[in-house]
Amino acid sequence: MYAVILAGGSGTRFWPLSRELSPKQMLSVFGETSLICGTIERARMIIGTEAPSIDIVVGVTLLDEIRNHLLAQPQLADVALNYLVEPVPRNTAPALALAAATIEARDPDGIVMMLPSDQLVDSGKAWRGTMTVAIEAATTTDQLVTIGLVPTRPETGYGYIKAVVGAVGTACPVEAFVEKPDADTAQRYVAAGNYYWNSGMLVAKARVILAELEAAQGTGAEAAAGNERIVEVARQIAALPEAERLSSASYQLFETLPKVSFDNAALEHSTHVAVVPTTMDWSDVGSLLSLEDLAEPDVSGNRIIGDGIAVESQGTLIYSPERLVATLGVKDLLVVDTSDATLVAPRDRAQDVRLVVNALSKQDAPELREPKVSARPWGTWKIVEEGVGFKVKEIVVTPDSRLSLQSHERRSEHWVVVEGTALVTQGNTEIQVETGQSVYNPVGTKHRLENRGASDLHIIEIQVGDYLGEDDIIRYSDDFERT
Amino acid sequence: MYAVILAGGSGTRFWPLSRELSPKQMLSVFGETSLICGTIERARMIIGTEAPSIDIVVGVTLLDEIRNHLLAQPQLADVALNYLVEPVPRNTAPALALAAATIEARDPDGIVMMLPSDQLVDSGKAWRGTMTVAIEAATTTDQLVTIGLVPTRPETGYGYIKAVVGAVGTACPVEAFVEKPDADTAQRYVAAGNYYWNSGMLVAKARVILAELEAAQGTGAEAAAGNERIVEVARQIAALPEAERLSSASYQLFETLPKVSFDNAALEHSTHVAVVPTTMDWSDVGSLLSLEDLAEPDVSGNRIIGDGIAVESQGTLIYSPERLVATLGVKDLLVVDTSDATLVAPRDRAQDVRLVVNALSKQDAPELREPKVSARPWGTWKIVEEGVGFKVKEIVVTPDSRLSLQSHERRSEHWVVVEGTALVTQGNTEIQVETGQSVYNPVGTKHRLENRGASDLHIIEIQVGDYLGEDDIIRYSDDFERT
Numbered sequence: 001m002y003a004v005i006l007a008g009g010s011g012t013r014f015w016p017l018s019r020e021l022s023p024k025q026m027l028s029v030f031g032e033t034s035l036i037c038g039t040i041e042r043a044r045m046i047i048g049t050e051a052p053s054i055d056i057v058v059g060v061t062l063l064d065e066i067r068n069h070l071l072a073q074p075q076l077a078d079v080a081l082n083y084l085v086e087p088v089p090r091n092t093a094p095a096l097a098l099a100a101a102t103i104e105a106r107d108p109d110g111i112v113m114m115l116p117s118d119q120l121v122d123s124g125k126a127w128r129g130t131m132t133v134a135i136e137a138a139t140t141t142d143q144l145v146t147i148g149l150v151p152t153r154p155e156t157g158y159g160y161i162k163a164v165v166g167a168v169g170t171a172c173p174v175e176a177f178v179e180k181p182d183a184d185t186a187q188r189y190v191a192a193g194n195y196y197w198n199s200g201m202l203v204a205k206a207r208v209i210l211a212e213l214e215a216a217q218g219t220g221a222e223a224a225a226g227n228e229r230i231v232e233v234a235r236q237i238a239a240l241p242e243a244e245r246l247s248s249a250s251y252q253l254f255e256t257l258p259k260v261s262f263d264n265a266a267l268e269h270s271t272h273v274a275v276v277p278t279t280m281d282w283s284d285v286g287s288l289l290s291l292e293d294l295a296e297p298d299v300s301g302n303r304i305i306g307d308g309i310a311v312e313s314q315g316t317l318i319y320s321p322e323r324l325v326a327t328l329g330v331k332d333l334l335v336v337d338t339s340d341a342t343l344v345a346p347r348d349r350a351q352d353v354r355l356v357v358n359a360l361s362k363q364d365a366p367e368l369r370e371p372k373v374s375a376r377p378w379g380t381w382k383i384v385e386e387g388v389g390f391k392v393k394e395i396v397v398t399p400d401s402r403l404s405l406q407s408h409e410r411r412s413e414h415w416v417v418v419e420g421t422a423l424v425t426q427g428n429t430e431i432q433v434e435t436g437q438s439v440y441n442p443v444g445t446k447h448r449l450e451n452r453g454a455s456d457l458h459i460i461e462i463q464v465g466d467y468l469g470e471d472d473i474i475r476y477s478d479d480f481e482r483t
Numbered sequence: 484m485y486a487v488i489l490a491g492g493s494g495t496r497f498w499p500l501s502r503e504l505s506p507k508q509m510l511s512v513f514g515e516t517s518l519i520c521g522t523i524e525r526a527r528m529i530i531g532t533e534a535p536s537i538d539i540v541v542g543v544t545l546l547d548e549i550r551n552h553l554l555a556q557p558q559l560a561d562v563a564l565n566y567l568v569e570p571v572p573r574n575t576a577p578a579l580a581l582a583a584a585t586i587e588a589r590d591p592d593g594i595v596m597m598l599p600s601d602q603l604v605d606s607g608k609a610w611r612g613t614m615t616v617a618i619e620a621a622t623t624t625d626q627l628v629t630i631g632l633v634p635t636r637p638e639t640g641y642g643y644i645k646a647v648v649g650a651v652g653t654a655c656p657v658e659a660f661v662e663k664p665d666a667d668t669a670q671r672y673v674a675a676g677n678y679y680w681n682s683g684m685l686v687a688k689a690r691v692i693l694a695e696l697e698a699a700q701g702t703g704a705e706a707a708a709g710n711e712r713i714v715e716v717a718r719q720i721a722a723l724p725e726a727e728r729l730s731s732a733s734y735q736l737f738e739t740l741p742k743v744s745f746d747n748a749a750l751e752h753s754t755h756v757a758v759v760p761t762t763m764d765w766s767d768v769g770s771l772l773s774l775e776d777l778a779e780p781d782v783s784g785n786r787i788i789g790d791g792i793a794v795e796s797q798g799t800l801i802y803s804p805e806r807l808v809a810t811l812g813v814k815d816l817l818v819v820d821t822s823d824a825t826l827v828a829p830r831d832r833a834q835d836v837r838l839v840v841n842a843l844s845k846q847d848a849p850e851l852r853e854p855k856v857s858a859r860p861w862g863t864w865k866i867v868e869e870g871v872g873f874k875v876k877e878i879v880v881t882p883d884s885r886l887s888l889q890s891h892e893r894r895s896e897h898w899v900v901v902e903g904t905a906l907v908t909q910g911n912t913e914i915q916v917e918t919g920q921s922v923y924n925p926v927g928t929k930h931r932l933e934n935r936g937a938s939d940l941h942i943i944e945i946q947v948g949d950y951l952g953e954d955d956i957i958r959y960s961d962d963f964e965r966t
Contacts, residue, residue, distance in 0.1 A: 016809070309846070311839050312832075320825075324850045326499075326839045328828035330816075335827055342803075344818055344827055345811035356794050356809045363792070367807045385867040385877055385943070389918070390901035392875065392943055394868055414921050416897045416945040418873035435872070436947040438897050438923065460868070460875055460945050462899040464919040 001051065001135065002110050002206070003043035004099040007036055007058045007066055007117040008086060012357040013287050015368070016341040017319075021065045022371045025118040029294070030285060036066070036117040037073050043115055044079065045123060046131045053080040055102065056117075057095050060085050060246065064482075071377030071480050072398075087251040093213065093227070093265040094257045096202075097234035100209040105238045111138050112209070114202040119284050126280035129169060134203040134276045137171035141274075144212055144267060145171055145203040148196025148275040149282050154186035157286055157351070159198040159263070161275045166194035174273040177263060196277050198263070200284075208272075210234070213262070216269040226258040227265055233257055287350040288336055288343075291319045302327075308335070317347065339382075341367040377480040378403055379456070391468045395449070397422075397457040402450035404478035411465030411472060413441040415449065420457035423450040446476060484534065484618065485593050485689070486526035487582040490519055490541045490549055490600040491569060495840040496770050498851065499824040500802075504548050505854045508601040512777070512802075513768060519549070519600040520556045526598055527562065528606060529614045536563035538585065539600075540578050543568050543729065547965075554860030554963050555881075570734040576710070576748040577740045579685075580696055580717035586689040588721045594621050595692070597685040602767050609763035612652060617686040617759045620654035624757070627695055627750060628654055628686040631679025631758040632765050637669035640769055640834070642681040642746065644758045649677035657756040660746060679760050681746070683767075691755075693717070696745070699752040709741040710748055716740055770833040771819055771826075774802045785810075791818070800830065822865075824850040860963040861886055862939070874951045878932070880905075880940040885933035887961035894948030894955060896924040898932065903940035906933040929959060 007025055014024045025036040033041070040054060047054075058066050063085055070076055084099055096114060103110045113131065121127060134145045148161040150168060159179055163172040177198065181189060189195035202209075214231045217224045233253045237245060244250065267273055283290065295303040302310035306325075308318030313327045320337035327333060334350055336343045343356065360368045373382040378401035385392040397403070397420075405425065415422065416438040424431045424439050425448040433439050441447040443465070451457035465472075475482060490508055497507045508519040516524070523537055530537075541549050546568055553559055567582055579597060586593045596614065604610060617628045631644040633651060642662055646655040660681065664672060672678035685692075697714045700707045716736045720728060727733065750756055766773065778786040785793035789808075791801030796810045803820035810816060817833055819826045826839065843851045856865040861884035868875040880886070880903075888908065898905065899921040907914045907922050908931040916922050924930040926948070934940035948955075958965060 016807075309839065309842055309848075311842050312835075324499075324824040324848065326824065326826050326843070328826065328835060328839050329832040330827060330829065333813075333827065335825075337825060341807040341809065342818075342820060342825055343809050343811065344813060344816065346813065349812040352795075352811060356792065356811050359792055359794050360809070365792075365807065384875060387877075387901065387941065390941075390943070392867060392877075394870075394875075412919050414897070414899045416947070418870065418945065418947055436895050438921065438945075440921065458870065458873075460873070462901065462921075462943050462945075464899070464901055 001047045002055065002103045002107070002112045003047045003051070004055045004057060004084070004103070004112055004114045005036065005039055005043065005117045006092070006095065006099075006114060006200075007056050007062070008089065008092075008095055009116075009118050012354050013351070015353055015357050015360075016336060016338045016343050017288070019367075019371045020369045021062070022374075023062065023118070024285065026066070026069050026375075029291070030120050033073065033075070034069065035120060035285065037070065037076065038121075038123075039115050039117050039119070040070070040076060040079065040081075042121060042123045042127060043113065045128060046113060046135070049078070053082045055082045055084050055099060057084045057086065057099050059089050060087055068377055068480075069375045072375050072379070085246055087246060087254040089259075090254060090257045091259045092262040093260045094230050094234065094254065096209060096262045097213055097230045098237060100206040101231070101234035101238035103206040104210065105235075108207065110206045111135065112204065112206050116200045116284075119199070119282065121283075122281035124281070126278060130276055130278040130280055131203070133169055133171060137274050137276070138203040138205060138208075141272075142205065142208045142211075143171075143272045143274045144208065144270055145274045145276060146174070146267070147199040147201040147203075148277050149199055150277055150279045151190045151195065151197055154183060154190045155197065156180055156183055156186050158284070160189050160195045161198050163194045163196065163275050163277065166196065166275070166277050168277045168279060171274040171276050174275050177268045196275055199282060202262075209266075212270045212272060213266045216266045223258075223260075223265070226260065230257050230265070288319075288334060288353060289317070289347060289350040291336070292317055294319075306337075315347065339372045376403075377401070381461075389464060389466065391463040393461040393463070395459040395461050397449060397451040397459070399451055399454055399456065402479060403448060404475040404480075404482065405446055405448040406476065407444055407446050407474050408465070408472050409444065409474070410467040411463045412443050413447075414462040414464075415439050415441070416460045416462075418458045418460055420451060420453050420455060422457055422459060423452055424448070425450070484530045485538065485586045485590070485595045486530045486534070487538045487540060487567070487586070487595055487597045488519065488522055488526065488600045489575070489578065489582075489597060490539050490545070491572065491575075491578055492599075492601050495837050496834070498836055498840050498843075499819060499821045499826050500771070502850075502854045503852045504545070505857075506545065506601075507768065509549070509552050509858075512774070513603050516556065516558070517552065518603060518768065520553065520559065521604075521606075522598050522600045522602070523553070523559060523562065523564075525604060525606045525610060526596065528611060529596060529618070532561070536565045538565045538567050538582060540567045540569065540582050542572050543570060551860055551963075552858045555858050555862070557881075568729055570729060570737040572742075573737060573740045574742045575745040576696065576743045577713050577717065577737065579692060579745045580713045581720060583689040583692040584714070584717035584721035587693065588718075591690065593689045594618065595687065595689050599683045599767075602682070602765065604766075605764035607764070609761060613759055613761040613763055614686070616652055616654060620757055620759070621686040621688060621691075624755075625688065625691045625694075626654075626755045626757045627691065627753055628757045628759060629657070629750070630682045630684040630686075631760050632682055633760055633762045634673045634678065634680055637666060637673045638680065639663055639666055639669050641767070643672050643678045644681050646677045646679065646758050646760065649679065649758070649760050651760045651762060654757040654759050657758050660751045679758060682765060685745075692749075695753045695755060696749045699749045706741075706743075706748070709743065713740050713748070771802075771817060771836060772800070772830060772833040774819070775800055777802075789820075798830065822855045859886075860884070864944075872947060872949065874946040876944040876946070878942040878944050880932060880934040880942070882934055882937055882939070885962060886931060887958040887963075887965065888929055888931040889959065890927055890929045890957050891924075891948070891955050892927065892957070893950040894946045895926050896930075897945040897947075898922050898924070899943045899945075901941045901943055903934060903936050903938060905940055905942060906935055907931070908933070
């Protein structure tokens with residue numbers, strides 16, 4: 001039994017909370033952990049904590065960020081995470097094929113549970129029961145077993161799975177996959193009783209995933225040839241030694257594949273598909289409006305998360321954890337504030353945030369790419385001020401953690417300890433730096449910052465130099481094997 | 484000839500740009516200098532740069548901030564500024580009386596030009612011409628000479644001055660002062676041709692101001708007694724030695740005065756009032772909507788000042804000099820962003836910002852009181868990060884300036900030079916600190932920061948301590964005579 005977490009999504013619908021390098025699955029606003037971390041924890045409930053590893057499918061541009069993010073989660077300290085890197089984004093059919101081929105090479109009879117990394121799911125009894133039924137069906141038959149949510153409203157934002165005859169908690173034969181419906185159609189689906197929201201989760205034997213993709217003929221000869229090629233290339237790359245997976249040869253192979261979703265390429269055409277209908281607590285956290293679940297409305301229907309004030313306003317959502325946002329005389333407005341960017345839109349335009357993302361993309365806006373706070377395996381850093389020739393960061397190092405032993409070619413760094421005690425390595429010397437004290441790392445010096453205390457270490461770092469990019473770093477030794 | 488600048492206004496209509504300690508008259512957004520600085524420069528054109536001093540009427544709570552602000556203006560380096568402090572706010576009648584009594588004590592025949600500090604006025608020919616006519620009239624007659632703007636639209640936000648017969652550029656007898664009209668009335672005023680916007684400027688002999696206030700009987704016996712008392716107390720305080728002006732005796736005297744405007748107390752009832760109608764370029768910068776003048780609209784009527792993007796939006800004003808603000812699908816909205824607070828309101832609610840200020844006041848919100856950037860005579864400082872036990876500031880010291888020689892009882896400070904060269908005094912030692920270097924000021928050490936360079940000096944200051952209030956400062960020596 002294997003678990004694959006699909007973490008390729010870019011999550012532009014959550015800007016400004018999400019960024020290119022910190023997509024929706026890395027957001028922690030909906031609970032104590034991020035969506036991807038919650039997904040991994042849920043997967044472990046099913047495959048068991050003694051399972052050798054969990055595979056994460058991720059695009060090459062996000063690999064470092066996702067890896068840093070997951071390394072920083074203490075509850076995942078005992079999980080071996082294996083990264084299956086898409087050399088270039090090609091939608092879900094190539095991504096799932098790559099994952100299935102990798103599992104197949106590892107275990108020809110392996111059963112795999114594929115889970116989107118950016119959903120919010122309650123991990124209670126319903127979750128475990130549903131997955132148990134799905135796994136049973138995937139074990140005893142050669143079917144693609146999907147999970148369908150019993151619809152609680154005529155939602156037009158999801159695709160639906162139509163069962164021949166539906167029954168909650170059993171694997172039912174699927175009659176059809178249907179695209180996002182209009183409002184009337186959605187109403188009919190809900191009334192019919194055998195239509196379910198497509199959760200995007202899939203359980204099947206790895207070889208069945210590949211076989212069904214290869215066999216799908218529904219969309220004509222060209223598509224069929226494309227499907228065959230996807231499976232062929234996925235197996236070729238899966239057969240490569242680990243080190244060659246991200247080679248240019250692998251990139252060139254993957255680049256030739258069609259951009260197609262697994263739903264379109266296989267599920268819609270296969271005759272061996274089952275759905276397990278479920279009533280578990282599930283949300284795809286589809287837009288910024290999901291933030292509404294985090295606060296009760298006031299008497300005028302305003303919901304405020306963070307530091308907001310709604311004066312003579314109605315039905316307005318203010319999300320502003322770091323700064324003060326005041327609205328006056330507005331109605332049904334959505335204001336989402338972060339340390340470097342604010343979005344203002346009517347609530348009913350929340351689905352269209354990609355229009356802002358597209359416009360910002362044309363301007364190559366830095367606010368699209370990186371958040372001001374970056375997670376690292378050893379803690380976090382945040383840029384608090386930048387100017388010509390300098391940058392000021394607030395660095396938090398978690399207990400018993402240390403950064404890599406490193407040097408920089410074009411910047412010097414001052415570290416001022418503002419909370420806790422730092423153990424600083426400079427060359428062959430170790431220095432203990434107490435709260436209120438500082439230390440200086442000149443250009444070229446090997447240095448390392450470590451927290452051996454029981455609580456967080458807070459440092460203000462002032463970088464000075466003619467180039468201050470994150471890529472000016474030489475790592476000599478790293479607890480997290482980064483290079 | 485004397486100039487008095489009325490700088491008592493709190494300017495809550497400009498929040499979040501203005502703050503209690505940085506009101507509208509200190510804003511520099513409308514030009515190269517602040518409104519008050521521009522007013523002083525305009526006054527000097529009329530009274531001559533060789534005039535001994537200019538008097539600034541200011542409330543006691545704003546004295547330090549206004550003084551620091553004006554000390555920092557290089558173009559005012561050769562003006563002696565004299566501060567007439569209102570011990571407690573009592574509206575404009577007591578404030579003008581205090582100023583007039585002070586000038587009268589200095590020069591019994593003195594003519595005084597009273598100017599609001601928070602207007603935007605073009606200092607060209609029309610300004611000089613208008614004031615020359617007003618001064619001529621105030622010199623040759625014992626009248627209160629007001630300045631009235633020829634209305635360019637049926638504005639309902641201003642009071643009007645009705646001349647018996649109006650003629651631009653001449654001192655005309657006034658028939659009446661009228662309150663802010665409704666839209667129809669305003670239309671009639673504009674059509675009539677002898678109604679003018681009340682600019683709030685006044686030219687008269689100091690003794691005439693006091694005499695007319697004393698004589699005004701229009702509002703009954705109680706008001707008349709109040710007026711007499713205002714003049715009596717103003718003369719009492721003006722007769723005090725400088726050092727006693729802010730004594731508790733002076734406070735107690737002033738506190739007994741009625742809160743009344745000079746318009747209500749005197750101008751509306753006096754029969755010796757003239758108006759000089761003028762077409763000079765004038766704005767009272769009455770609300771945040773005045774920001775619209777700073778940018779041309781795009782094809783959809785959106786105006787963006789700073790870093791904003793308006794997607795599928797119309798008629799929207801974004802003012803955001805420091806951060807990114809994106810609007811999506813909104814219409815006629817006003818978004819004003821500062822480093823610590825953002826306001827969102829429909830354009831036609833711009834006049835109601837005080838409702839937000841009132842609401843924030845109830846919560847004692849820190850964003851109401853202080854701006855993140857504070858002007859000092861030697862430059863500026865800005866808080867870039869704060870946490871338990873520490874504060875990070877970016878300090879800019881202008882060329883040939885230095886802070887006071889000071890020490891702190893409860894905090895230590897690290898200074899990292901990120902641009903320029905600092906001359907740091909520590910005890911009896913002077914240290915030159917170059918870009919990229921740092922220096923440490925332990926608790927209790929006497930220290931001073933100085934810039935002898937030709938360009939700005941930028942410092943990152945990290946304060947560490949159990950108390951970090953601005954009032955933990957002992958000054959031993961100060962170029963600006965602050966204690």
